[in-house]
Amino acid sequence: MINNEINQALRSLRSALAVTLIAAIVLTAVSIPLYARTKPVTDGKGKMVYLNGDVYDGHWRNGRREGRGKLKTASGDVYEGEWVADQLITGKLRYKDKKRGTYEGAFRDLKPDGYGKLHSKKLTQEGHWLEGHPEGIVKEKAGKEKERLILYRDGQPTNLTIDTDGPAMGIDISRYQSEVIWPQLYFYTDGTEPDYRTLGADRGTVKPVEFVIMKATEGGNHVDRMLATHTANADRHNFVKGFYHFYNTTASASANAANYIANVTIDKDDLPPILDIEREGESVDSLVHWMKLVEKHYGRKPIIYTNERFYKMYVEGTPLEKYPLWYSRYGRKDIDRGARLFQFTDQGLIDGVRGSKVDINVIRRGTLHDIIKSKR
Numbered sequence: 001m002i003n004n005e006i007n008q009a010l011r012s013l014r015s016a017l018a019v020t021l022i023a024a025i026v027l028t029a030v031s032i033p034l035y036a037r038t039k040p041v042t043d044g045k046g047k048m049v050y051l052n053g054d055v056y057d058g059h060w061r062n063g064r065r066e067g068r069g070k071l072k073t074a075s076g077d078v079y080e081g082e083w084v085a086d087q088l089i090t091g092k093l094r095y096k097d098k099k100r101g102t103y104e105g106a107f108r109d110l111k112p113d114g115y116g117k118l119h120s121k122k123l124t125q126e127g128h129w130l131e132g133h134p135e136g137i138v139k140e141k142a143g144k145e146k147e148r149l150i151l152y153r154d155g156q157p158t159n160l161t162i163d164t165d166g167p168a169m170g171i172d173i174s175r176y177q178s179e180v181i182w183p184q185l186y187f188y189t190d191g192t193e194p195d196y197r198t199l200g201a202d203r204g205t206v207k208p209v210e211f212v213i214m215k216a217t218e219g220g221n222h223v224d225r226m227l228a229t230h231t232a233n234a235d236r237h238n239f240v241k242g243f244y245h246f247y248n249t250t251a252s253a254s255a256n257a258a259n260y261i262a263n264v265t266i267d268k269d270d271l272p273p274i275l276d277i278e279r280e281g282e283s284v285d286s287l288v289h290w291m292k293l294v295e296k297h298y299g300r301k302p303i304i305y306t307n308e309r310f311y312k313m314y315v316e317g318t319p320l321e322k323y324p325l326w327y328s329r330y331g332r333k334d335i336d337r338g339a340r341l342f343q344f345t346d347q348g349l350i351d352g353v354r355g356s357k358v359d360i361n362v363i364r365r366g367t368l369h370d371i372i373k374s375k376r
Helices: 002-031 227-236 253-263 284-298 308-315 368-373
Strands: 044-049 055-061 064-072 078-084 087-094 102-108 111-119 123-130 133-142 148-153 169-173 186-189 205-218 240-246 274-276 303-307 325-328 341-348 358-363
Touching: 064 087, 111 227, 169 240, 205 227, 205 253, 227 240, 240 253, 253 284, 274 284, 303 308, 303 341, 308 325
Parallel strands: 169 205, 205 240, 240 274, 274 303, 303 325, 325 341
Antiparallel strands: 044 055, 055 064, 064 078, 078 087, 087 102, 102 111, 111 123, 123 133, 133 148, 169 358, 186 205, 341 358
16 A cells, blocks of 8 residues: 555656656747857847747847847848847838838837838838837828828828928926827817817817927936836937926025936937926025036026916026026916917827826927027
8 A cells, every 4th residue: 555655656756747847848948049059149249040930140238139130030021220128129120021111210029119211112101100000190102192291090091181380389298197109199179279189089180299398307306207218208209308307495406406417318409408497485596506507517508497476586587587488377378478488288188198188388489490409
């Protein structure tokens, strides 16, 4: 009886070991690809042949694709561009099916996603892409036809008219706008009074969002938790960016400025730095000091954002009056204090910002290009 129990136990153990060994072999085969060289590529440049037939040739870091590289899939499509953390971020896709042409731009999960251009013999499309299909406002040219703007929804063209005339309009966002569908950033009007409730609109005119201003920092150490995400997505979708600092008297002017400078990189095609003044108890001298420190660092004259109350309190008749103004006043558009940027509502409801109202802004004087290129 004892021997039978021992034998049964040994058989069970052998079965368990066999299952474990088979599982280990299968997992190893799946997780470890076949390489074109005897040792796995960890750093530097090298080639990997995957079990599914894909071949990657390019740069590596810590065993992941990082830097310039080319991927040829088993189906014959070829991706080439910049890889980060094993993902293609930007580059070119040449389809094996030549009728589909070539896409060049941003990617996510090896699908066109972001701003890019698809060119084939019959059609050229340039604009926003989402999960592999055109989305939002896209420039399109078929053969010898004249280029036109088309609004795509869920990859399908609509008949809505695109308005590119008049002053540029934009939005400002922060952590409160955590869900942004970037290709769907556009405004809607029915031709009489701006509505901006674009979700599902099937008539009227659509106007693109041309710039996005983000909250960057506050006081001496606070950084908006959505700053990095909003910045990366705005870049991927080719939006003009702006960054504002909310001044807080709990820290000195120098600390307020240092916080902004440490966390904000301003590219040549971005808006100048922006200071948000919306609290009592500020010192005009401290605010001027912030402006000077930031102007010296970036080589660009900062913009002041404020409303009527704080304009009268801190800007009017002070040295701050010489700086460009982004002025907020809801309900009245006849008073703008000479602002270059004007914020006229905080009640915007647009397709691209889900679950939250959004501030809407318009260029009041000059053009968006004028503001971007102004240095001093």
